[in-house]
Amino acid sequence: MKIIVSLTDNRPEPWIEGLRAELPDAQIEAWKPGAAQADHAVVWAPPQQLLDEQPGLRGLFNIGAGVDALLKLKVPAHTRIVRLDDAGMSVQMAEYVCHTLIRHFREFDVYEADAREGRWSYRKPKLRRDFPVGIMGLGVLGERVAKAVAQFEFPVLGWSRSPKAIDGVKVFSGEVQFDEFLSSTRVLVNLLPLTEATRGILNRNTLGKLRPGGYLISIARGAHLVEDDLIPMLDAGQLAGATLDVFQVEPLPADHAFWRHPKITVTPHGSARTLREESIAQIAGKIRAMEQGLLVSGVVDPVRGY
Secondary structure (H helix, E strand, O other), X not given: OEEEEEEOOOOOHHHHHHHHHHOXXXXXXXXXXOOOOOOEEEEEOOOHHHHHHOOOOOEEEEXXXXXXXXHOOOOOOOOEEEOOOOOXXXXXXXXXXXXXXXXXXXXXXXXXXXXXXXXXXXXXXXXXXXXXXXXXXXXXXXXHHHHHHHOOOOOEEEEEXXXXXXXXXXXXXXXXXXXXXXXXXXXXXXXXXOOOOOOOOEOHHHHOOOOOOEEEEEOOOHHHEOHHHHHHHHHOOOEEEEEEOOOXXXXXXXXXXXXXXXXXXXXXXXOOOOOHHHHHHHHHHHHHHHHOOOOOOOEOOOOOOO
């Protein structure tokens, strides 16, 4: 069995070393143009040339959860695209969302601003029941985030394209229930995959349906948000604020208005990082399962986009 590794903007050597330890009988090497045919490829944003030169690939294993970059490429019909199920990302997402939610709910950002000015201030406590949190996208990451938020006794709502059942979460599904989900939500967390159906889904229309004082936590893909719609809604008081971790252009340009807006918190696409050791173990397990003809989790449906 031969495996090639192509990781744009990442060093392949640590991944190759880890995969060799997990799969000692496999031939594993960094991909180079003109390389001999391989059975599987471990990738992040690979060039189209790799796929053109490797028509016999059985598995294309992505080192992240998002596969929108792969779906833009021409992938042979028989090649299965496989994403990570978790590999340590869901707990990071849960940490990020809970921190952001509590910072907003408890107004710690206001206390921080007052402290910088030497002011000893008082904020009237708010009620959790007035801050229902809506999670858009209930895959592995979304479900973990929803359960974590519920531990802090906020009302938790969830929306996905197909019906799901999660203890402690009021779940909505499909286009029919989308508006009801939005109008029941005050803090909106986006964890949807990026597809043609979800591109631009965070816009003036959808965000305008949130409960008064709505707050956005955007941590999936930058293309979900229509950036030009956000600041006017914040300035008009239609939204109380936003925390953004993903953007249309990354790194976020230094002159972008998001950096300077007082109601926007910017983080540099760090809500969850791929943990290499856990990811390697998971990918190796998937490759072994595929070689044995077993079912493999995380296989992407190119039509659905996830």
